[in-house]
Amino acid sequence: MQNPPQVSIIMGSDSDLPTMQGAIAICQKFQIPYEVAIISAHRTPHRMVEFANNAHIRGIKVIIAGAGGAAHLPGMVAALSPLPVIGVPVSTRQLNGVDSLYSIVQMPKGIPVATVAIGNADNAGLLAVQMLASHNTELLERVITYRQSLADMVMEKQSKLDDLGSERYLQQM
Incomplete structure (x- = not known):
C-alpha cells in the first residue's frame, strides 16, 4: 500500500505543470509522498474551498x-x-510572472503564504521538505546531506577554476 500524501502540489491550470514539475522532482528525490491536482481558484472555486477545508483532515502537511x-x-x-x-509565482507572457509574484506576496496580516522566486518550484519543494524535516530526524539528515552535496559541488568547481584559470574554465563552460 502506498503511503498517504504529505504534500499537495496544486496549480490553477495544466499550463502551470512544467513549472510545478520542480516541486514534484524534489518530493521524489526526498521520497516524500505527494499528490498533484489542478484546482482553479476562478474556474473551480467550490473544488478549491473543499480542497482547502479538508487537506489537513486527509493528512496533508504542506501545500505548494x-x-x-x-x-x-x-x-x-x-x-x-x-x-x-x-x-509559486508562475511566469506569464504579459508580465513575466511579476504580476503573479505581487499577487502572492501581498497577503494581509494573519494569512501568510511563503513565496519563492518566480518559476522556482524546486525551492518550494525544498521548503516543504524542510518543514517536514523539522519533525523527522531521518529526513533532516537527508536535508543536511543534500545541502552538503551543494557545497561539495561548488568546491569542485572552485578546484577546477584554480587548476585551469578563469579563461580556460570559461572556454569549457
Missing part, C-alpha cells in the same frame, strides 16, 4: 500552490486552510 496571472490560488487556499502554504 502554483499560479500565474491573478495568482489567487495560494492566497485563497491559505485563507481557508490551517496548513502552511508555499506559493
Whole structure:
C-alpha cells in the first residue's frame, strides 16, 4: 500500500505543470509522498474551498500552490486552510510572472503564504521538505546531506577554476 500524501502540489491550470514539475522532482528525490491536482481558484472555486477545508483532515502537511496571472490560488487556499502554504509565482507572457509574484506576496496580516522566486518550484519543494524535516530526524539528515552535496559541488568547481584559470574554465563552460 502506498503511503498517504504529505504534500499537495496544486496549480490553477495544466499550463502551470512544467513549472510545478520542480516541486514534484524534489518530493521524489526526498521520497516524500505527494499528490498533484489542478484546482482553479476562478474556474473551480467550490473544488478549491473543499480542497482547502479538508487537506489537513486527509493528512496533508504542506501545500505548494502554483499560479500565474491573478495568482489567487495560494492566497485563497491559505485563507481557508490551517496548513502552511508555499506559493509559486508562475511566469506569464504579459508580465513575466511579476504580476503573479505581487499577487502572492501581498497577503494581509494573519494569512501568510511563503513565496519563492518566480518559476522556482524546486525551492518550494525544498521548503516543504524542510518543514517536514523539522519533525523527522531521518529526513533532516537527508536535508543536511543534500545541502552538503551543494557545497561539495561548488568546491569542485572552485578546484577546477584554480587548476585551469578563469579563461580556460570559461572556454569549457
